[in-house]
Amino acid sequence: MSVVATLGPKDTFSDMATQRYLSAQGLSSKVSYFPTLKTAFNAIGNEADWGVLPIENLSEGYVQVVLDGLMATDLFIRDEILLPIKFALVTNCQSLAEVRSLFVQFVAHGQCSEFIESLQGITIHNTQSNMESLNSLEGSKEPAAAVVPQHVLNDWRSDCFKIDNVTDFAHNQTRFLVLGKYPQKINPALAYKTTLVVRDDHDKPGVLGSIVTALSDRRINMTSIMSRPTKSQLGKYHFFIDIEGHCEQANIAAAIEQINASYQVKVLGSYQAAVV
Known part of the structure; x- marks a missing residue:
């Protein structure tokens, strides 16, 4: 039986995405949970045969630690999953006015920032996972709250205050x-869809213009582009690019060859586009 790595513990959004994918594909892989995105990423190809990790959120944009992992990896993107995301606030007390501490995962914090900023006199504790937030709330001895995935609250105590x-x-x-x-x-x-990384290792001018020209001349639709620092020198960046189509299609293969003549191109994978 194959092993799939994802961010744990059980019932995180990463776990939900993994379970949905296993069900849709008719797979029976064993799910192995890891405490951080970085450890989950590093497990793929080692302790795990494959993995499911978040890459982009509608409001928060790209997940930087996963982008950085993709920069150096020999892994391939084999598929994508789109998952609706809803968070709820849950407490261990009977009113919001009693709450003194809030536990929230660092990514969830950004996706619920307007609500969190409306809270007064509450100390914020950022966590590594949504389930860590819930576990921290359960272990708290003072009136506290947590921002957690709404789907995990079906069995939460009915006498406590919560907001969907x-x-x-x-x-x-x-x-x-x-x-x-x-x-x-x-x-x-x-x-x-195909995801590429274009590396500007030799500091040649016109990298963005070269990419856009190679794609537009062949009527290839670029759906997103994201720059990340090379971490070798200030002002130097690599570019992550999503385009429509498969890298084996003639027009896309030609565009990649043209860009690669001046800049190093790595194909991270071509995979079936998820239905919105």
């Missing part, structure tokens, strides 16, 4: 990547 859906955006959504050791084979009947 404290997320900033009503249609909040997170995109997850399925990562593995081998690329996905092309099926001409499917719609694909």
Whole structure:
């Protein structure tokens, strides 16, 4: 049986995305939970055969630690998953006025920032996972609250104060990547996306113009572009790019070849585009 790595513990959004993917694909892999995104990423190809990790949120943008992992990895993106995201506030007391501490995962904090900023006189404790936030609340000896995935509160104590859906955006959504050791084979009947990294290692001018020209000349739709520092020198960046289509299609292969003539291009994977 294969092993899939994801952010734990059980019932995180990463776990929900993983379970949905396993069910949709008819897979029976064992899920292995890790305490941080970095440890989960590093487990893929080692303790785990593949993994499911968040890459982008509707309101918060890209998950930087996962982008940085993709920069150095030999893994491939094999699929993507779109998951609706809702957070709720739950307490261990009977009113919000009693609360003295709030536990919230660092990414969830950004997605619920408007609500959190409205709270007065409460100390904020950032955690590594949403389930850590809930566990911290359960272990707190003072009146406290936690921002947690709404789906985990079905069995929460009915005598405690809670607020459903404290997320900033009503249609909040997170995109997850399925990562593995081998690329996905092309099926001409499917719609694909391809993710590239363009490395400007030699500090040549015009990198963005070269990328846009190579793609637009071949009518290739670029759906997103994200720069990340090389961490070797100030002012030097790599570019993550999502485009429509598969890297084996003639126009995309030609565009990659053209960009690669001046800049180092790495194909992180071509995978079936998730339905919004």
